[in-house]
Amino acid sequence: MRWIAVALMSLLSLSAHASQPEPGAIGFQPAATSIMERMTNFHTLLLVIITVIVIVVMALLLYVIVRFNSKANKEPSKFSHNTLIEVIWTLVPVGILMVIAFFSFGELYYQETFPDVEESEVINVKAEGWQWNWRYYYMDVVDEEGYEMYFVSNPIHRGLEGEPAGTPDAPRNLAVDYPMVVPVDTVIRVYTGATDVIHSWAVPAFGIKTDAVPGKLNELWFRVNETGVYYGQCSELCGKDHAFMPIEIHVVTRPEYDAWLERAQNDIDDARQYLAGISETSNTQLASAR
Ligand SMILES: [Cu+2]
Incomplete structure (x- = not known):
């Protein structure tokens, strides 16, 4: 994950060396400080996470639409609880949020900590x-x-x-x-x-x-x-x-x-x-x- 983030980041930073808004630009201005480099990497990590989430949710939706529509599935099942699936859909989002929080607090501490210089x-x-x-x-x-x-x-x-x-x-x-x-x-x-x-x-x-x-x-x-x-x-x-x-x-x-x-x-x-x-x-x- 980290490696992908860094690779994406270096691709993006090749495109332009502007320090001001550009017409039609996408994404951040190129980083000029370590604070912004880290922030851009964190942003790229978030982009990877939300992309994976969107793909998984879309795939599940498509599967349900095709497999369980009223024509393909004439006899719907009547169950209302499934402990395993409820544990999964609680723990997985908690895990994702904890990963995001971990890297997010790292950035906050980095920005708020004055560098150790004379x-x-x-x-x-x-x-x-x-x-x-x-x-x-x-x-x-x-x-x-x-x-x-x-x-x-x-x-x-x-x-x-x-x-x-x-x-x-x-x-x-x-x-x-x-x-x-x-x-x-x-x-x-x-x-x-x-x-x-x-x-x-x-x-x-x-x-x-x-x-x-x-x-x-x-x-x-x-x-x-x-x-x-x-x-x-x-x-x-x-x-x-x-x-x-x-x-x-x-x-x-x-x-x-x-x-x-x-x-x-x-x-x-x-x-x-x-x-x-x-x-x-x-x-x-x-x-x-x-
Ligand atoms: Cu003002």
Whole structure:
């Protein structure tokens, strides 16, 4: 079972290397973190289990329809109890549910357990939801007055007439002016919070979705395997512009991250120019046209 799941998984991941929704796509976005890889494998396992159940139930139904219809079976039997069959149809579903629960709890514990790494190697970012944008606080970067470095991340599109259409470089309703930037292969701890109503910070390729609740800090972690640009969206209905508070994350190499951070502390526009220079996808032109 496990082997089939892994084989299916690798077949699926060959098809596309997108980190955003694609028209006509089936299934999840390709996994960019170990959390999402495991989640995708679990999903594939569930797919195998429900496929087997559907086939067995359909086969039983067909057998009954053909074998025991009123023409084929003129004298129906009158029995109403069969202990053996009742034990089977109770224990088999219980067994299936226990298998699902076993793997499901494994995934939950994996996501909820912070990796065993040196605290000095962890990058802490707070994602704060506002009606209607995200603000990113780089909590390890504090100025002389004690303020954390932060910037506001606004969408480029607002779904209105006359707005620039989406492009491959700046997909519609996903691209932002100042994206979040993190280094590859590094544990990132994200605290989510909100100032007004409940939002939710979600990035499908990372396998992450955590509510951002006013007056409460939630915590999540991820470690991205590959550099690239990844997109997510607010995933808790938060008001009229809920659809227009996307999440854009640039995952870059460590030296690139350090160079970006150096610039971002002084001038976020300078940092964005630098980012546009190193990223395959650049939204600088669209962003400055706003
Ligand atoms: Cu929201």
